[in-house]
Amino acid sequence: MIVVECGLKKDLIINLLTSYKGELSFSHISTEGMIMKFEVTGGSDDLAVSIAKKLIKADEIGRILYVNVRVAL
Amino acid sequence: MEKFNIWMESKFVPIAAKIGSEKHLIAIRDAFIAMMPITMAGAIAVLLNVLVRDIPSTEWVNQPGIPAAFSWLISINGNVWWGTNAMFALVLVFALGYNLSKAYDVNPLSGGLVAFASYITTVPAATAALGGWGYVAWSYTNGTAIFTAMFVGFVSTLIFAKLMKSGFTIKLPDTVPPAVGKAFTAIIPGTISIFTFGVLTYLLTTYAKSDLYTIISTYVQQPFMGLSQGLPAVIIMTFFVQLFWFFGLHGSNILGPALDGIYGPALTMNTAAFQLKEKLPFLWTRGSFDAYAWMGGAGCTLALVIAILWLSKREEQRVVAKLSLPMGVFNINEPVMFGIPVVLSPIYFIPFIVIAPLLVTIAYLVTAVGLVPPVALAVPWIVPPVLYAFLATGGSLAAALLALFNLALATLIWAFFVKLANKV
Structure with missing residues (x-):
């Protein structure tokens, strides 16, 4: 499971990750305040963190958001 | 705060995205x-x-x-x-x-x-x-x-x-x-x-x-x-970077062209003058922000980490601060920004917005009167605070002391709000 922390545009981030069609897939588990949790299938959490960061930074709005992506503790 | 967030998302973020893109x-x-x-x-x-x-x-x-x-x-x-x-x-x-x-x-x-x-x-x-x-x-x-x-x-x-x-x-x-x-x-x-x-x-x-x-x-x-060297310009720039970070926007990405395009050349020109042992042409450069205000990251969050470890009675904040300290020393502040959290926190809004402009004002004035030399050398941003100021000014002890003073002052201001947070 990975955690994405962001104060704004949470719907956009959820959409970016859950619509990703690649080597692994993200499914949105929960959103609590700034914390969004995603279950990862088809790959490691470390790889998922890397992909999630790239997906967010590649987006026009995503790249201006202050985002922290990490493996869930 | 919720209404403001909605306004930010619908009105401001698209504009910021256009600037950022x-x-x-x-x-x-x-x-x-x-x-x-x-x-x-x-x-x-x-x-x-x-x-x-x-x-x-x-x-x-x-x-x-x-x-x-x-x-x-x-x-x-x-x-x-x-x-x-x-x-x-x-x-x-x-x-x-x-x-x-x-x-x-x-x-x-x-x-x-x-x-x-x-x-x-x-x-x-x-x-x-x-x-x-x-x-x-x-x-x-x-x-x-x-x-x-x-x-x-x-x-x-x-x-x-x-x-x-x-x-x-x-x-x-x-x-x-x-x-x-x-x-x-x-x-x-x-x-x-x-x-x-x-x-x-x-x-x-x-x-x-x-x-x-x-x-x-x-x-x-x-x-x-x-124009960029005036104190108002320096304060306004610092204020907006702080404001963007606080509301969950990437301040450096949005204002990067201004920060790097205006204050970066000033740093480069100071470096050239420094090498030739000439008078440094610019009082405030790109590295000045990092040397004196953004210690531990934007908002001088290393001071917040210290203040929490010093005074906080909230166990969850102390745990986050302990985990954040090693990274904060190297100016990485995502763990504390999202872990406390500082982003969108009503309690920490005022110090996060106010401290950095205050610190740049102090550093600017102290530099202007000649007590410390202007920042002249590019230093990797992960160099710990105080040492950063020492190296960026070509080995000025006075600059290191100024950075230390700013860090202590920021800690005191953060401490007031940490004590407030204890009561929430």
Whole structure:
């Protein structure tokens, strides 16, 4: 499971990750305040963190958001 | 707060996204980022000379044997500085041409080379001081020529890219190898771009009895940089970076072109003056923010971590602070920003917004009265606070003490709000 922390545009981030069609897939588990949790299938959490960061930074709005992506503790 | 968030998302974020995605601004920002290996190599060379030449030569160390023993290293550093900082404008014009061409989706290598050649086209091939033909004064290649390099890099690449896009090119059959085809395609746009600056330079030297560098330096660079050096400009810039970070926007990405495009050149010009032991031309540079205000990250969050460990009675905040401290020392503050959290926190809004502008004000005034030298050297942003100020000012103990004072002051202000948070 990975955690994405962001104060704004949470719907956009959820959409970016859950619509990703690649080597692994993200499914949105929960959103609590700034914390969004995603279950990862088809790959490691470390790889998922890397992909999630790239997906967010590649987006026009995503790249201006202050985002922290990490493996869930 | 919720209503404000909705307003931010619907009204402000789209505007910020447009600014953050503006390809010309991104090209400037990426050009400066791409130059990091060059600027860092130059900065390391200057820093090493500070350690083995300048500090041992000061009155309080007074060890003339050290510079003598390291004369070989001082020479190597001089060579590296000559190839990096002294050629800053040339590197910038290529990097800008490359990145802007990439943004316009035309051959970036050709774009970079055309920008480079266009810039050299504007540089006088001889000066009265040199008394001959074929020389280039290094003032045209170093940091003082940044604005001219940016102007030429921009305009030449725009001409090149627009002509490439318009199809005003030589077209070769598909059987021609791609590398040859790309070079031929770039011939007409590149030639027109370079000739434009050839003509402009001729007009300026013939009728204005001047050159592009002198004109831009006098009528654009100096007034513009002067404006950016005022305390209000420094405070406003700091305030907006803080505001963006607090509301969950990437302050550096949005304001990067302004920070790097205005205060970056000031740092480079200070570096050049520092190397030559001349008076530093700029009071406030890109590194000044990191040296005196953004210690541990934006908002001086290292001070927050210290304040929490000192006074917080909230166990969850203490755990986050303990985990964040090792990273905070190296100016990484995501764990504390999202872990406490500081982002969008009503309690921490005031200190996060106020502390950094206060710290830059103190540092600016102390620098202005001459108690500490201006920041002159580029230092990697992960260098711990206080040491950062020491190195960035070429080994000034006063600068290190100022950074320490600012850190202590920020800790006291954060501490007040940490105690408030204890009651929530």
